[in-house]
Amino acid sequence: MDIKVIAFDADDTLFINEPYFEETQEAFCVLMEDYLSHSRLEQELFTNQIANLPLYGYGIKAYILSMIETSIKVSEGTVSMKHITKILDLGKELLQKPIELIEGVEETLAALHGKYKLVVATKGDLKDQQRKLHDSGLGHYFHHIEVMADKEAINYQKLLQRLDIQPQELMMIGNSLKSDVLPVLEVGGYACHVPFHTTWAHERIDHEVSHPNFKALTDIRQVLDLF
Amino acid sequence: MDIKVIAFDADDTLFINEPYFEETQEAFCVLMEDYLSHSRLEQELFTNQIANLPLYGYGIKAYILSMIETSIKVSEGTVSMKHITKILDLGKELLQKPIELIEGVEETLAALHGKYKLVVATKGDLKDQQRKLHDSGLGHYFHHIEVMADKEAINYQKLLQRLDIQPQELMMIGNSLKSDVLPVLEVGGYACHVPFHTTWAHERIDHEVSHPNFKALTDIRQVLDLF
Incomplete structure (x- = not known):
């Protein structure tokens, strides 16, 4: 060599990184559990992330945008603005996790x-x-x-x-x-x-x-x- | 040398780049004009962008997130989910502008x-x-x-x-x-x-x-x- x-x-x-994303995903599923089961939400979010990859690429900002889009989609546009605010907050928290x-x-x-x-x-x-x-x-x-x-x-x-x-x-x-x-x-x-x-x-x-x-x-x- | x-x-x-951002900003102001004048909206968006810079950095994804946050703020949470969807669309358009x-x-x-x-x-x-x-x-x-x-x-x-x-x-x-x-x-x-x-x-x-x-x-x- x-x-x-x-x-x-x-x-x-x-x-460590993935455990923080998993924490955030869990919080997202709890936030949205009136609309869909956790496992279905995880699947919808994942599908949305992959669909957005060519445009958004990787990283937390792409993840936040995909969570917002998924929340609108699974609620058929009926999710409240409090949910969107909470997702933005989850994203900002994820951007500040300890190392x-x-x-x-x-x-x-x-x-x-x-x-x-x-x-x-x-x-x-x-x-x-x-x-x-x-x-x-x-x-x-x-x-x-x-x-x-x-x-x-x-x-x-x-x-x-x-x-x-x-x-x-x-x-x-x-x-x-x-x-x-x-x-x-x-x-x-x-x-x-x-x-x-x-x-x-x-x-x-x-x-x-x-x-x-x-x-x-x-x-x-x-x-x-x-x- | x-x-x-x-x-x-x-x-x-x-x-060219800035003209595309200006076009998007104009579309954002039209979308939100029931809530605030264009010039006030521009000011609010700019203030929000600068406040988010340390966490989000530069670029279009940061800009989309700041538009969403500004729309919630200036409408005091009363903006509709159609507005949020439109902002996401504006962002995706901006990511695909011709060169x-x-x-x-x-x-x-x-x-x-x-x-x-x-x-x-x-x-x-x-x-x-x-x-x-x-x-x-x-x-x-x-x-x-x-x-x-x-x-x-x-x-x-x-x-x-x-x-x-x-x-x-x-x-x-x-x-x-x-x-x-x-x-x-x-x-x-x-x-x-x-x-x-x-x-x-x-x-x-x-x-x-x-x-x-x-x-x-x-x-x-x-x-x-x-x-």
Whole structure:
């Protein structure tokens, strides 16, 4: 391996994220439970989010807009303005959640810092991701943050171009096989998977990954054994 | 001058943008005119946008959320769900506006391409800015796009770090003295101002700029005279 840049996913790799979305989704379902069951609401919201992805992209603002749209749709326009206000509030709360580091992250970064160029490679709201990295106190370990519109092979191609490196000089570490591993292997890079206990439905894949450039880990600290 | 990277603002520098926001704002004012005069509505929306900036940042999704919040506020919660749906639609329309290049942009980029590293440096929604650059057909002139959370001196410092260049190796070209010129001069770079016929209130400054690293232009093609 001739790795120059190690890229870390942020949400649920460096700090917890999905549990906060799940909390917000639960609050949304409680708010709207007069109209539909929780499971149907979750399904409607998910369908709406995916339909809006091409226009809105990822991140909390897109999520807020999809919650508002879903609330109007499932209530057939009869939801009250108090509900809309509450959804806006839920979104603002989600944008201000505390940062909780995942175990082992800081010692892993401290050990790699200075030996490799470390970057954050994440999708979502630019503003929100920068806020979270800042609040995490991890900012000084990283050369910079790359906020990506999506994490498909084409986006990693662009990342390699921006970083001016060859594919085999990149290692990506993250909790999503779909976003952090498969497209990186596709463009010729190295990838490590560190699973988190919960994964958004959109990020799940249903097959095993086996590839010479791939390593499945159970703890982020195991990255250090590779170098 | 020892310029290595020429960075171009996107909105109202490469292609028109502010007129689309103004159209949307006008439609919002018509929608809400039963509640408040157009000028008061504009003021309320602007105040709300600025108040939301620290949490939402720039871009269309932030703008949609601020329109929804303003409509609830000025109607004291009595606005109808049809209004909210209409605002969501206005937002989606704004996210799909056609791209209209500003005169002289393409020949300027064509002349500089291959001689300097050209990048786009813009704020706003990541997803939306990438869509616009793609649709503009200008993408191949640029090494990459930098979507910035804000355009203050600190953000340009980070840009220099990401680009791995010295301040005096950067020239920034844009239509906003506040965002594209002053902070770049502050960090030691070069900047050119190419005014657009309309500027968002938040981007206006009320003094003249005079600095050895600064050039006021009237047409983007005049950039070529500097090299």
